[in-house]
Amino acid sequence: MKWLLTLLPAFFLSISCTKKKEAAATDGSIITTIGMIANVTREIAGEQQEVINLIGEGVDPHGHKPLKSEVDRIQKAGLVFYNGLMLEGKMGSILTSRKEKGKPIFAVAEGLEGVSLIGDPAHPDPHLWMDISIWAKVATAIESHLSQFDPSKKAHYAARLSAYQESLSELQSYALMAFGTIPVDQRILVTAHDAFSYLGKAYGIEVRGIQGISTESEAGNKDINDLVTYLVEKKIPAIFVESSVPKKSVQAVIEGAAQKGHQVKIGGTLFSDAMGPAGSYEGTYIGMMDHNITTITNALGGDVPPNGFQGKLRH
Numbered sequence: 203m204k205w206l207l208t209l210l211p212a213f214f215l216s217i218s219c220t221k222k223k224e225a226a227a228t229d230g231s232i233i234t235t236i237g238m239i240a241n242v243t244r245e246i247a248g249e250q251q252e253v254i255n256l257i258g259e260g261v262d263p264h265g266h267k268p269l270k271s272e273v274d275r276i277q278k279a280g281l282v283f284y285n286g287l288m289l290e291g292k293m294g295s296i297l298t299s300r301k302e303k304g305k306p307i308f309a310v311a312e313g314l315e316g317v318s319l320i321g322d323p324a325h326p327d328p329h330l331w332m333d334i335s336i337w338a339k340v341a342t343a344i345e346s347h348l349s350q351f352d353p354s355k356k357a358h359y360a361a362r363l364s365a366y367q368e369s370l371s372e373l374q375s376y377a378l379m380a381f382g383t384i385p386v387d388q389r390i391l392v393t394a395h396d397a398f399s400y401l402g403k404a405y406g407i408e409v410r411g412i413q414g415i416s417t418e419s420e421a422g423n424k425d426i427n428d429l430v431t432y433l434v435e436k437k438i439p440a441i442f443v444e445s446s447v448p449k450k451s452v453q454a455v456i457e458g459a460a461q462k463g464h465q466v467k468i469g470g471t472l473f474s475d476a477m478g479p480a481g482s483y484e485g486t487y488i489g490m491m492d493h494n495i496t497t498i499t500n501a502l503g504g505d506v507p508p509n510g511f512q513g514k515l516r517h
């Protein structure tokens with residue numbers, strides 16, 4: 203019995219040491235990788251809860267190389283929300299390693315019930331936020347993870363989610379109404395990279411990207427020539443640039459079409475993988491989508507109020 207009495211203090215000491223180590227390993231913060239996830243998380247968590255977003259406005263997540271400070275934040279966070287489906291290309295291994303350690307982390311675009319992913323099953327299209335009804339499911343999933351993370355705020359999160367879902371459902375109605383006003387043979391969206399396939403599928407618009415799904419490969423000359431031929435044949439009036447993608451390849455397409463006697467204009471800048479400036483309406487998920495819906499509809503010959511859904515857009 204004497205040996206037990208000698209061992210006990212050491213045993214309790216080691217338990218308390220492990221606990222201290224765990225407490226030091228997390229700072230309790232909530233971290234998100236992209237603005238669209240940060241915005242939805244903030245809508246549900248409310249202003250008192252700090253949510254830190256890593257990849258900011260105008261930055262392309264596909265090629266973003268994580269900074270040392272971002273790696274630290276991911277490792278120390280209390281809870282991490284990221285998109286997944288390889289959107290966060292170079293950040294992927296750090297996110298996976300956190301997952302393997304069993305720390306709270308959730309890929310919002312992966313494993314959503316009732317959502318069929320677009321593209322090659324081995325590398326599906328990650329741009330799920332372009333379909334408002336899918337992003338509403340993401341909001342519900344985020345709420346459930348927040349409630350698990352801090353069960354004391356469950357009722358608060360649930361109430362905020364339900365208010366936010368109402369706004370999303372109004373935005374969805376606006377999208378369906380707006381795109382429905384574009385003449386049927388003009389419902390073709392040509393953009394710099396393939397970020398809009400979910401939007402096309404959800405709202406009945408044919409989508410062509412100049413680059414592939416990822417922005418990491420330069421569009422080849424053949425892709426440009428094929429697209430020019432397509433634009434000329436279909437008499438498409440406008441193509442679009444994106445805030446997080448260089449305009450170079452879009453310009454090459456416009457010049458190519460002009461050489462074949464077809465005038466194509468730039469229909470506007472769309473938000474694809476990043477939102478507008480922080481603090482602005484376009485810097486929210488709803489504002490970003492409103493901007494995209496309204497800009498696409500107007501450039502392709504549809505009819506929507508110039509200031510968009512709820513009149514909040516400033517051009």
Ligand SMILES: [Zn+2]
Pocket residue numbers: 264329395396397415416417474475
């Ligand atoms: Zn993208």
